[in-house]
Amino acid sequence: MACTLENHRREVSGLLAEKFASLPAQVLPVASAQLLGRITAADLSAALPIPAFTNSQMDGYAARSADLAQASEQHPVSLPLGLTAAAGDPQITLEPGTVSPVMTGAMIPLGADTVIPVEHSVEGAFGTLVRAGEGTPSGKATFTAPGPVGRFIRPAGQDLAAGALVAAAGTRLTPTMIGAMAASGITDVPVVSQPRVLVCTTGNELGDSERSGLGAGQIPDANSPMLAAVLRGYGALVDTERFPDDVSALHDALLKTAADFDLIITVGGISAGAYEVVKDTLAPMGADFHSVAMQPGGPQGLGSIGSTPVLCFPGNPVSSFLSLELFLAPVLRAVAGMPEPLPERAELAQSVASPANKHQVRRAMLQDGKIHVLDPGSHMVHDLARADALVHIPVGTEELAAGSMIEFWRMHV
Template sequence: MTCTLENHRAELETLLSPVFASLDSEKLLADSPEANGRILSEDLYALLPIPAFTNSQMDGYAARSADLATATPQSPVTLPLGFTAAAGDRQITLAEGTASPVMTGAMIPLGADTVIPIEESSSGAFPDLVRAGRGTPSGNAEFTAPSEPGRFIRPAGVDLEAGALVAQAGTRLTPTMIAALVSSGLREVPVRRALKVAVCTTGDELSDDQPSQGQIPDSNSPMLTAWLRQYQVKVRTLQLPDDPKRFALTIDALQEQVDLILTVGGISAGAYEVVRQALAPLGGAFHHVAIQPGGPQGFAQLPQAAVLCFPGNPVSALLSAELFLAPLLRKLNALPDPVPQHYPLAADANSPEHKHQVRRAVIRDGQVAILDPGSHLVHDLARADALVHIPVGVSQLAAGQSIETWSMNV
């Protein structure tokens, strides 16, 4: 049975939507390495205002604007110095008729309503300064212009008031959102549990060690593991031989430990297609999708986990993930869909008219060069930096023709 790319995508969305919706919540420290990219599971409200207190935007002098109202270059106002307010100090009180040196980020002294940058004082530099409890201030500061109320003062809560909504459930934690959460006093945050996936590669030909005659390294496991982790997925890998009974027993045990089982290989029309042999009796669906490469596809719904079945050639496996799983994982992780770019073709290309062909490509000197379509060409896959989709019904593309490309391996 053959189906279209769009129909198979719809089938997998129907399969995986309940799995994604059932992911429960866990708590993480907002500043932990695991927090970046995770999805909030609850609305979060600020415990602290941002800024947490009224503070100075500049290094300068905190004063009362009324004391400077008459200042001019011809008739400057001189004020004796009070204690210095430095970042991290407790709030001090501005004595009447004085000016307190204040540093950027320090609490505005009680009674002050304006800040004059140090550059605007007559001297342009601070004299010897004294912080509260460390001696007695001395010296003066001279000012040649008024300074209006509120000048260079950042009021508490001007960015966000205590009790205000910081982020809604479903928000993706970016580095800047993590900063907002921590700044608002939220250290431990509820996030949706990470999706648990088991990647099961199949085939007697696979080897983890030095391959013997007739064997090959298992490149699919590390490739798909790295690919999945960019979507905040917790991955475990298993390598299984072409033994349907052992495969079925392993899958039965796995479904209690993960949300999704991703099998690689064993679904074509050959004699030893272990995945098809094990899952078809359990209701697994296998068909040919009108794409190239990656035509053989399958899926199954087990009692406790969903199963996606990809073909075994590395190119086909990765492109299956990009075509069918990536759109769903982007939606799960509140990530935007990629934006295609247009480039002219460097050379003529052809494609099977009745298949949606996905070709790897490299972009050089403002042109896109399409690579060989072979599904076994792992090195070509590694050097590709773009995908080109050639839709059903198109058999020929001419050099110089503009075509859409999607970034990959970036």
């Protein structure tokens, strides 16, 4: 008796849960090109406040508000210039009764509590500027309005205090979060390691079209590049291998390499025919093979080689793709911190028939606001490439009429 899609999904999740939960942390520099999209493996706290120090929001004059309190159009206030504060300079001290030219991002001079934009001075531009160590400043600046306390000053820690949480464990790192970590003084970032996955395609019918061409009765291996691309999109590190229908060769290769991977996926060789190389290899090692009440992709298998989980998918490309999307993708999305896709609803463009005893998964195209369901054949690789949506027709449903509302899930988003 076939198990349900939901039951097999739970079996797969259970098999992978312990292995994927124990993926070790990897520490990457905050500037690493590998950091984008990764998942933090620990809480990360700010080493520095943001801003790191109190600084100027404007190019202007740092002043004491009390020195400008009486300034007006009728009674301008002129103050001698002090030293200039440029971005990157050490903090200087503002002497009472003076103003210091200050540049955007520069440390606010000690004693200053307001900044007057340079264009708001009577002169409208800086005169001769003198920084610390360059001599004695001269000249003055004139103002016709007071400078409110705190105006155009960015206090240290205004955005984030030192020691505050920047990113909790389990955060998926976006470009802006990477920027926040760098700004807060974090230099090394612990992230969850990417799962290492080996994809093994099997069958004498798979030729090596890249090297020696295809022999009689052979076809290109579409599954290796397709499944590897899907897996990499979910953050996995992927190797691929191709095996003929040779139980001994497959057995020895899997035993030799299993410990190097967090997951092995086999493709093909698990149906009810003869020469089912994966079933013949792994069943004696304790793997379970059964039928899932779904179409396409009914034959499924799962087991372990040592501590490495093994998932066994059918060989037709549509079946293998859907097997990955239905059973493995939810686990990989959780590891990668990706959200689950949400269903949408649209009107069926045509009537659709489905076997009453199977959960049918159909490729579809969304056109003009309607869902156009494509052929169910598991060998229709180009149809799969054209599709931009999946629809699920549950067990017990034999037909859906044109115009019916149906849920669909977008692909490739």
